[in-house]
Amino acid sequence: MEYTVQKLGQLAGISTRTLRYYDEIGILKPARINSSGYRIYGQAEVNTLQQILFYRELGLSLESIREIITDPGFDGTRALQEHREQLLDKRKQLDLLIANVEKTIASTEGRLHMSDQEKFEGFKQKMIEENEQKYGKEIREKYGDDAVNKSNAKVQNMTPEQHAEITRLSEELADTLAQAFQTGDPASDLAQKAADLHKRWLMFYWTDYSPEAHAGLAQMYVDDERFTAHYDAKQPGTAAFLRDAIHIYTGKTKA
Amino acid sequence: MEYTVQKLGQLAGISTRTLRYYDEIGILKPARINSSGYRIYGQAEVNTLQQILFYRELGLSLESIREIITDPGFDGTRALQEHREQLLDKRKQLDLLIANVEKTIASTEGRLHMSDQEKFEGFKQKMIEENEQKYGKEIREKYGDDAVNKSNAKVQNMTPEQHAEITRLSEELADTLAQAFQTGDPASDLAQKAADLHKRWLMFYWTDYSPEAHAGLAQMYVDDERFTAHYDAKQPGTAAFLRDAIHIYTGKTKA
DNA sequence: GTTGACCTTCACGTTGCGTCAAGCTGTACC
DNA sequence: GGTACAGCTTGACGCAACGTGAAGGTCAAC
Numbered sequence: 001m002e003y004t005v006q007k008l009g010q011l012a013g014i015s016t017r018t019l020r021y022y023d024e025i026g027i028l029k030p031a032r033i034n035s036s037g038y039r040i041y042g043q044a045e046v047n048t049l050q051q052i053l054f055y056r057e058l059g060l061s062l063e064s065i066r067e068i069i070t071d072p073g074f075d076g077t078r079a080l081q082e083h084r085e086q087l088l089d090k091r092k093q094l095d096l097l098i099a100n101v102e103k104t105i106a107s108t109e110g111r112l113h114m115s116d117q118e119k120f121e122g123f124k125q126k127m128i129e130e131n132e133q134k135y136g137k138e139i140r141e142k143y144g145d146d147a148v149n150k151s152n153a154k155v156q157n158m159t160p161e162q163h164a165e166i167t168r169l170s171e172e173l174a175d176t177l178a179q180a181f182q183t184g185d186p187a188s189d190l191a192q193k194a195a196d197l198h199k200r201w202l203m204f205y206w207t208d209y210s211p212e213a214h215a216g217l218a219q220m221y222v223d224d225e226r227f228t229a230h231y232d233a234k235q236p237g238t239a240a241f242l243r244d245a246i247h248i249y250t251g252k253t254k255a
Numbered sequence: 256m257e258y259t260v261q262k263l264g265q266l267a268g269i270s271t272r273t274l275r276y277y278d279e280i281g282i283l284k285p286a287r288i289n290s291s292g293y294r295i296y297g298q299a300e301v302n303t304l305q306q307i308l309f310y311r312e313l314g315l316s317l318e319s320i321r322e323i324i325t326d327p328g329f330d331g332t333r334a335l336q337e338h339r340e341q342l343l344d345k346r347k348q349l350d351l352l353i354a355n356v357e358k359t360i361a362s363t364e365g366r367l368h369m370s371d372q373e374k375f376e377g378f379k380q381k382m383i384e385e386n387e388q389k390y391g392k393e394i395r396e397k398y399g400d401d402a403v404n405k406s407n408a409k410v411q412n413m414t415p416e417q418h419a420e421i422t423r424l425s426e427e428l429a430d431t432l433a434q435a436f437q438t439g440d441p442a443s444d445l446a447q448k449a450a451d452l453h454k455r456w457l458m459f460y461w462t463d464y465s466p467e468a469h470a471g472l473a474q475m476y477v478d479d480e481r482f483t484a485h486y487d488a489k490q491p492g493t494a495a496f497l498r499d500a501i502h503i504y505t506g507k508t509k510a
Numbered sequence: 511g512t513t514g515a516c517c518t519t520c521a522c523g524t525t526g527c528g529t530c531a532a533g534c535t536g537t538a539c540c
Numbered sequence: 541g542g543t544a545c546a547g548c549t550t551g552a553c554g555c556a557a558c559g560t561g562a563a564g565g566t567c568a569a570c
Contacts, residue, residue, distance in 0.1 A: 001371060006516070012375045016517090021558060036566055038517055050359070050374045057352065057378070062557075077363050084356045091349050094342060097312065101339045104305070108332050116256060119305045120267045123312070166478065205471040205478075210347075213468060216460040223460070261547070271548090276527060291535055293548055317526070517566065524559075535548065540541100 002031075003041045012049055027066045028052060051076065054083045058090070097122030166201065173197040177242060181235055186244035194242065195249035211250035218246035257286075258296045267304055282321045283307060306331065309338045313345070352377030354464070428452040432497060436490055441499035449497065450504035466505035473501035 005016040022028040023039065028049055031042035041049075048069065055065045068074060100122040106112040176197060180190035202217070203209050221231055221239045231239035260271040277283040278294065283303055285294035296304075303324065310320045323329060355377040361367040431452060435445035457472070458464050476486055476494045486494035 004517075011371055013378050015559080017558065017560085020518090025557095036517075037519095038566085046371050046374065053375070053378050054352075054356065077360070080356055080360050080363065084353065084360070087349060087353045087356060091346060091353070094346050094349065097309075098339065098342045098346070101309065101335055101342060105332070105335045105339065108335065116266055116301050119301065120308070123268050123308050205475040206468045213461045220460040259548075270528080272527065272529085275549090280526095291548075292550095293535085511570100513568105513570085515567090515569105518564080520562085522560090522562105525557095527555090529552105529554075531551085531553105533549080536546090538544090538546105540543090 001043065001046075003046070005039055005041075008041050008046070008049070011046070012053065014053075022052070022062075025062060025066070027062055027069075047076075051079065054080075058083070058086050093122065169197055169201045173201060177231075177238060178235065180245070181238055181241050186241055187248050191241070191245040192249055195245040198242070198246060199249070215247055215250045218243040256298065256301075258301070260294050260296075263296050263301070263304070266301070267308065269308075277307070277317075280317060280321065282317055282324070302331075306334065309334075313338070313341050348377065350465075424452055424456045428456060432486075432493060433490065435500065436493055436496050441496055442503050446496070446500040447504055450500045453497070453501060454504070470502055470505045473498040 003011065005019045009016045009019055019028070019039070023030065028045060030039035031045055032040050034040050051069060052065055055068065056062070060068075068079075100119070103112060103114060103118065107114040173194060176190060176194040180186075180188060180194050183190060185191060199209070199214060202214065206213070222228060222243050228239045231242060258266065260274045264271050264274055274283070274294070278285060283300060286297035286300055287295050289295050306324060307320055310323065311317075315323075323334075355374070358367060358369060358373065362369040428449060431445060431449040435441075435443060435449050438445060440446060454464070454469060457469065461468070477483060477498045483494045486497060
């Protein structure tokens with residue numbers, strides 16, 4: 001497949017000016033120039049552009065990007081692996097910021113006090129990470145290990161109290177769900193309470209909760225007989241009922 | 256607490272030049288100027304700066320930020336709520352990009368074909384979101400519904416082929432896991448293959464995959480008797496074995 | 511053959527600062 | 541009291557990564 005500037009721009013979601021600029025600074029030259037002087041891009045350029053956008057997303061300057069991708073020792077496959085890791089890092093930074101904004105909300109509600117230092121925690125972390133991308137990986141290895149340790153700590157270092165709480169939640173969910181099922185209405189208060197209990201139960205296991213994943217799991221309960229069997233054990237249809245309740249709860253109702 | 260330019264800069268992780276520039280364009284004026292002409296910032300300015308950095312993080316221009324925070328109707332508490340939502344949106348975009356890079360890796364390994372369009376999926380989504388932040392919420396409501404539709408479509412609109420694939424994956428997982436269990440080594444190739452099959456199976460249900468959530472789910476299989484029962488049905492200890500394999504697979508090994 | 515969407519090359523404008531330069535201020539130590 | 545030195549001030553120019561015309565050639569369609 002061959003592309004002109006506009007075609008490629010639309011494909012990648014960038015302007016034609018950007019493509020011309022990338023040609024000008026020698027970061028992405030077209031495969032060839034046709035007889036009327038038009039820039040024509042081919043398959044290789046599509047792939048290079050994708051790489052460029054990955055690097056750009058990570059905040060590198062175009063100058064740095066050019067050095068990297070024009071390096072004869074450049075290994076595209078390894079670069080992709082690194083993109084993946086750095087994007088995951090970026091997500092962790094985002095999580096820090098989200099934690100910050102949530103703490104700030106709590107502090108405006110008077111539920112918590114924040115020091116001036118804490119108010120900028122996610123931002124400073126971000127700058128550290130950006131420096132890191134410029135100056136190497138030594139620090140990352142340190143932070144990477146920490147992240148893993150934290151993730152493990154969540155489940156491995158569960159206190160007996162927490163474990164008791166999980167069991168309690170699990171039992172309360174079963175009771176509530178059975179009662180709600182009698183009403184037949186997945187939007188009812190009882191059913192919504194069941195969905196909420198299910199979420200709270202889940203959050204003991206997941207470090208990253210999202211409504212989508214929650215809704216996905218609920219659907220899984222219905223689609224996979226291994227889980228349907230459990231929920232439907234006492235009352236057939238319970239798995240589907242729970243799914244509907246959760247879909248309403250998470251706002252992912254059917255069209 | 257009172258701050259000079261450098262003190263505040265260090266606190267927030269920005270340069271003194273930036274603070275002077277923010278004063279110049281009227282986005283963050285110091286609380287007062289002391290007798291020698293020094294800028295002195297107080298508590299209110301610390302909080303405003305935090306807000307500014309949140310907006311900046313979301314990609315708004317300083318001009319837009321000024322309009323927002325100097326608006327007499329500006330509600331700091333509501334702004335925080337919106338920050339939270341938009342940061343969560345941003346995380347979803349990141350997840351798209353991560354999915355993209357993972358797909359790209361798979362395609363270089365020949366495990367998958369990617370259309371040129373797919374190669375830019377996460378990027379384009381990002382541009383849409385950025386436009387949205389500039390031009391208001393009407394579009395969001397449209398796209399928000401789309402996102403929900405997409406999420407639903409993922410499971411609701413599964414083709415028969417996909418459903419067959421799920422069943423196949425599920426069976427292959429059961430077989431592989433049983434074989435791997437014989438080796439006794441969760442790090443073995445077979446066990447790791449089982450973990451990978453499990454991931455692929457999961458990805459049919461989850462719109463947001465993360466190693467953490469995967470590891471969490473694995474732990475859940477062990478901690479919750481409802482799921483342990485299923486996996487241990489043929490061979491007791493299988494659930495724990497699968498958890499260990501997944502923890503190694505996701506890189507969340509024990510300390 | 512002419513409309514209209516595409517392409518080209520200048521070339522200047524914009525944002526959000528970085529980076530001197532030249533000079534005043536504040537404290538600390540001799 | 542002198543002087544060193546870090547920290548503050550106001551210009552003012554520089555820079556990256558494009559946006560935004562202007563002026564003109566190209567191409568498929570009607």
